Amino acid sequence: MELKNELLDLSTRNSLVRTQFTEKIDLSSTLIPKIEIPKGFRDRSFFPTHGLDLSKISEGISARLNEMGASKDYIRKTVSGLCEALKNAYEHGNEKDSSKLIVLAKSISREKLEFLVGDQGGQIDANLVPYILLFRQGEHEEFYKDIDDFYTFKGDSFAPEGHSGIGTKVIHVGFEKVEYFKNKYGGLLIHLEKSFEI
Numbered sequence: 001m002e003l004k005n006e007l008l009d010l011s012t013r014n015s016l017v018r019t020q021f022t023e024k025i026d027l028s029s030t031l032i033p034k035i036e037i038p039k040g041f042r043d044r045s046f047f048p049t050h051g052l053d054l055s056k057i058s059e060g061i062s063a064r065l066n067e068m069g070a071s072k073d074y075i076r077k078t079v080s081g082l083c084e085a086l087k088n089a090y091e092h093g094n095e096k097d098s099s100k101l102i103v104l105a106k107s108i109s110r111e112k113l114e115f116l117v118g119d120q121g122g123q124i125d126a127n128l129v130p131y132i133l134l135f136r137q138g139e140h141e142e143f144y145k146d147i148d149d150f151y152t153f154k155g156d157s158f159a160p161e162g163h164s165g166i167g168t169k170v171i172h173v174g175f176e177k178v179e180y181f182k183n184k185y186g187g188l189l190i191h192l193e194k195s196f197e198i
Helices: 055-067 072-093 128-136 150-154 167-174
Strands: 024-026 103-108 112-118 123-125 177-183 188-195
Touching (some): 055 072, 055 103, 072 112, 072 188, 128 150, 128 167, 167 188
Antiparallel strands (some): 024 123
């Protein structure tokens, strides 16, 4: 027998857990410590003074991974996930404010790739919490295919102009580990990690 309306069902909009996450979350009100960029990471943080142009970043990462012998599919998923994290930081975190810093740091070796991407926004859409937890229930790309885009998940009739709502999904497809922290600027910091593969 299959029972319906489980209280903690992340995919049901009216479940107990989903109804608790409806307002914006102010990161400054959390007692969680702020994270600094660790030693061993190269800090490439920048101000997007002329809007967010990801071509130089994506070309640089692609070239480096290609030199290391990574496959085209590996490079595509890595660059796509990183670019979506940067777009989210710029568009959602910093609300396209070019005077706000976009945190970008990287550590690339033959064992693993790690990136830190952050913003100075200080607030996140509360619906993002159960949405991320939904991704953490599965650990492979096939599982992620059944997850709605973010705007459908949260119950919106349509995505805002210029947005698709698939950024978080692309990030999780591109990386094995995706963790969320508060950075030293009070905004969100995403830690992206994956094993290096040829």
